Amino acid sequence: MRSFPFVTVDVFTDRRFGGNPLAVFPDARGLSDGEMQALAAEFNLSETTFVLPPEDPANTARVRIFNRTAEMPFAGHPNVGTGFVLAGRAAGGLLRFEQIAGLVEVRIAPDGQGATISAPQALKVGATLPAALAAACAGIGAEEILTERHPPTLASDGGNHRLMVEVTPAGLAAAAPDLAAFRRAVAEHPAALGGMLSLYLYRREGDGLRARMFAPLSGTPEDPATGSAATPLAGFLLHLSGGQEAALDIVQGVEMGRPSLLRTTARRDPEGIRATVGGGCVPVLRGEALL
Structure with a gap:
C-alpha cells in the first residue's frame, strides 16, 4: 500500500471554517492522472492540488489542479493555498508554479499567513x-x-x-x-x-x-x-x-x-x-x- 501525505487549508480567510477549503498533496510523485482525479472526487472540495517537480528547474513546482470532475488549467484559491503550504520553498518570498494556463507567480505575505497570486494571462x-x-x-x-x-x-x-x-x-x-x-x-x-x-x-x-x-x-x-x-x-x-x-x-x-x-x-x-x-x-x- 502506498501513502501520500496531504494537508487542508481554508483560503481567503483568517479563521478556520471560513473561506474556501483546499486539499494539497505536497508530493504527488507516483500518483496517476486517474488517482489524482479520484482523490479530488473523494475529498469533494471545489479543488484539490497535486505538487510535482517542475519541468523547468528555474521554477518552484508543477502544480496540477483538479475539481470534482476534471483537471483545471488555472484556479485562484488552489494557488493561494498551495503557495501558503509551500512557503518554505519560496526564494525571496516568491514561488513560481507551472500550470496548463501558464506560469503562476505566488508571493507569500510578509507575515506568512497568506499569499497573493498573479493570473497567468491577460484579461x-x-x-x-x-x-x-x-x-x-x-x-x-x-x-x-x-x-x-x-x-x-x-x-x-x-x-x-x-x-x-x-x-x-x-x-x-x-x-x-x-x-x-x-x-x-x-x-x-x-x-x-x-x-x-x-x-x-x-x-x-x-x-x-x-x-x-x-x-x-x-x-x-x-x-x-x-x-x-x-x-x-x-x-x-x-x-x-x-x-x-x-x-x-x-x-x-x-x-x-x-x-x-x-x-x-x-x-x-x-x-x-x-x-x-x-x-x-x-x-x-x-x-x-x-x-
Missing part, C-alpha cells in the same frame, strides 16, 4: 449573453439583473471563463442555481460556452463588492471564494472604467456561512490588463491517503 473579454439566461440560471427575476454598466459578459485570464453578472442586492441574496437552466444555457450557446458555465454574480457594497459563484455543471453548486473569477472581474471592471489601475476587495461566501475576503488588483500593461488576487490562509487538517 480576455468574451461574448455577451442574454440577461434572461443569467436570471434563469440564478433562479431570480430578470429585473434583478443590472445591465446599465454591461450585459452579462464572459471573461477569463487563464482559467475557465466566467459569466460576469451585476445584480441588485435583493437578487444576490435570493439567488440559487437552477441546474436545468444551466443545462439549457450550454445547449443553446455551444460556441460561447463550450459545454460549461460558471455564473459569477456581484453587487456594489461601499468601496468594494459582494459576490457569489455558481458552477453546478462541474459539481460546485456554490463556491465560497473564487479567485479565478475575482481576477477577471477586477480586470473587466478596469476595462470598463478606462482607468490604468485599481484595487478592489470582494466579499464572498457569506450566504454559505463561509465568509471570504479576496483582495484584488488590476493594471494595464503592454500585454493587456493583468490582475492579482490574495488573501489569508489557515491550516486545518493533516493526514495521508492510502492507495
Whole structure:
C-alpha cells in the first residue's frame, strides 16, 4: 500500500471554517492522472492540488489542479493555498508554479499567513449573453439583473471563463442555481460556452463588492471564494472604467456561512490588463491517503 501525505487549508480567510477549503498533496510523485482525479472526487472540495517537480528547474513546482470532475488549467484559491503550504520553498518570498494556463507567480505575505497570486494571462473579454439566461440560471427575476454598466459578459485570464453578472442586492441574496437552466444555457450557446458555465454574480457594497459563484455543471453548486473569477472581474471592471489601475476587495461566501475576503488588483500593461488576487490562509487538517 502506498501513502501520500496531504494537508487542508481554508483560503481567503483568517479563521478556520471560513473561506474556501483546499486539499494539497505536497508530493504527488507516483500518483496517476486517474488517482489524482479520484482523490479530488473523494475529498469533494471545489479543488484539490497535486505538487510535482517542475519541468523547468528555474521554477518552484508543477502544480496540477483538479475539481470534482476534471483537471483545471488555472484556479485562484488552489494557488493561494498551495503557495501558503509551500512557503518554505519560496526564494525571496516568491514561488513560481507551472500550470496548463501558464506560469503562476505566488508571493507569500510578509507575515506568512497568506499569499497573493498573479493570473497567468491577460484579461480576455468574451461574448455577451442574454440577461434572461443569467436570471434563469440564478433562479431570480430578470429585473434583478443590472445591465446599465454591461450585459452579462464572459471573461477569463487563464482559467475557465466566467459569466460576469451585476445584480441588485435583493437578487444576490435570493439567488440559487437552477441546474436545468444551466443545462439549457450550454445547449443553446455551444460556441460561447463550450459545454460549461460558471455564473459569477456581484453587487456594489461601499468601496468594494459582494459576490457569489455558481458552477453546478462541474459539481460546485456554490463556491465560497473564487479567485479565478475575482481576477477577471477586477480586470473587466478596469476595462470598463478606462482607468490604468485599481484595487478592489470582494466579499464572498457569506450566504454559505463561509465568509471570504479576496483582495484584488488590476493594471494595464503592454500585454493587456493583468490582475492579482490574495488573501489569508489557515491550516486545518493533516493526514495521508492510502492507495
